[in-house]
Amino acid sequence: MPIIFRSAPVTEPYTFESIGRNWQQDRITRPGGYPFYHYLQTEKGSGRIETAAGAYILREQEGLLIAPFIRHSYEKTDSEWIVRFATFTGTAERSIPQIMGNRQVVFAGAGQGRPISRLIDDSIAIYGSHPPDGRQLSVNCYAMLIHIADSSHAVHPEEDALYRNYILPVIREIEINYPLPLTVEKLSRLVFVTPQYLTRLFHRYLNCSAYEYLTAFRIGKAKELLITARRLEIQEIARRTGFSDASHFISVFKKAVGATPLEFRRLN
Template sequence: MNEIIYTTLTTTDYQLPVYVTGVGHWDHQEGIRRPEGFPDYQWTQVVSGEGELIIEQERFLVKQGDGFLLPPRLTHSYHAVKEPWEAYWFTYDGPLAESLNQLAGLTRPGIYTINDSRPVLEMMSDMLRLMREKEPGLGMLGSKQIYGVLLGLRQQLAEGSLATQQMNERLHPVLRYIEANLHRPITLPELAELLHVTPQHLCLLFKKTFKLRPMEYVNKERINKGKELLIRGGGMKLYEIARQVGFENPTYFNTLFKAYVGCTPGEFKQMHGFK
C-alpha cells in the first residue's frame, strides 16, 4: 500500500549524527518534479518497474533493484516509464550525513546498481514499520536504522565492490605476512616481493584498498598489537611491548602510539582500568 510518514524530531534528535526525517512506500511511484530540490538527503530503492530520473538536465534509467541518491536542494524530477514502479524511500539529514554517505560508497547523486537489493529493502521495510509504530526513543532508533541501511548499501553496491573484494584477496598474503612478522623490522621491498610487484605498485594497491601506504598500515598493525599487549600482557614492561611489536626504541613506540591513539600507552592502560 502507499504510505508516507514524516517524523517529529526533538531537540536531542537534531544532535544525532544522522536522523530520519521521513520514510515511505509507493505501490506505484507517481511523477515528482522539484525545481528547487528537497531540503534533505533522499534514498529511493526500486522494487519493480522502471523509471526515469532527471538531475539538472541529465537523464538516468532506473531499473528494478536500482537505487538513487538525491542530495539536498538539487534540481530533479522522476517518473515511471514501466508500471507499476514500486519503491521504498527515506529522507535523512544530520551533521555526519555526508560523511556516512561517503563511507557507504554514495559519493555522487544519481543511480546506483545494487548486487542484491533484498537485504536493503528488508531494512527499509523495518524502518517504515518502526516509524509507523511510534515507539519511544524514535529518533535514536531511526538513526540506528539509517546506519544499518547505509552499511548494507556499502556491502551491496555493485560499483567497486567486486574490485575491492578482488583487491583484498590479492593483498591477503601480504597482510598475513605482516601479522606474522610484527615483532621484527619489515621493509617495503620484501612485502612487494611477496606479490612479485614493484614497491611502487604495492603502494598503489594499498592506497586503493586501505587509503594508506604499506608502511602506514604496518605501523597501525604494530600499534593495535601493542594495545592488546598493554591490556593482556600480564604486566609486561613498555620496552618489552615495544620490542614485541617491532620497535627497538620504546620512546619512538610511545611517540607513535600517542600520534595514532591520542594518548600515551600508560594513559591507555589507565583508561581500561589498569595501572
C-alpha cells in the same frame, strides 16, 4: 503502502524525516531540489532519474541518494514503478555530506540495495510500536547512510568481469575481516595481482585506492561503535576495527572525520 513522516522533535543524531515502501511513483520534477538528503530505490519495474550530476536508470533493488537542493526529476520507464524511499535529518545532519564524500548523487547497486531494503522495512516496523524506539531508528538511519556511502560509483560494475574477479572479492574480504591486520599486499595476493594493479582497479571503479577503501570502511565501523557502544574505550574500538594502536586510530579518524573519536561521540 506504509508511509511515515516525522512528527516528533529531532533529538537523535540521525533519523528519518520520512520513510515509505510500496509507493507507486509518479513523475516528479523539482527544479530547486528537495530540502533533505533523500534516497529512492526500485522495488518493482524501473525508473529514470535525471539530476544535475547525471542521469540514472534504477532497476529492481537499485537506489539513488540525492543531496539537498540538487535539481532533479524522475519518471517510470516501465509499466509501473514501485519504490521504497527515505529522507534523512537529525542533530548530526550536517555531517552527512562528509559521510558521502561530498558527492551530490550516490548510486547504490542491487548488492547495497538489499540490506537497505531490510533496514527500511525494519524501521517502518519500529514506527508501528508506541512509542517508537528512537535510538534504534537512529542506528538504522546511520546504517543506511553507511551502506549508501560504501556504494560503488560505477552504475553497473557487477556486469564488468574485472570488477567481479578482482574488486568484489577484495571488498568481501574487507567486510568480513576488517578487524584483522589486512594490507594492500595481502588483499592483492587474494586475487593474484600486484598491489599497484589492484590500486589502479580501485581507482577505476571506486575512485579511491584499496588502502583508502579499507581505511574508510574501518572508520565507518568505528563510527557505528562510537554511537552504539558508548561504554567501549577508544583503545578497544581501535582494536575491534583493525587499527594497530589507539594513537594511530585517533590520528586517522581525525584526518578523515575532522574530529577525534571522543569529539565525534560527544557530538552524536
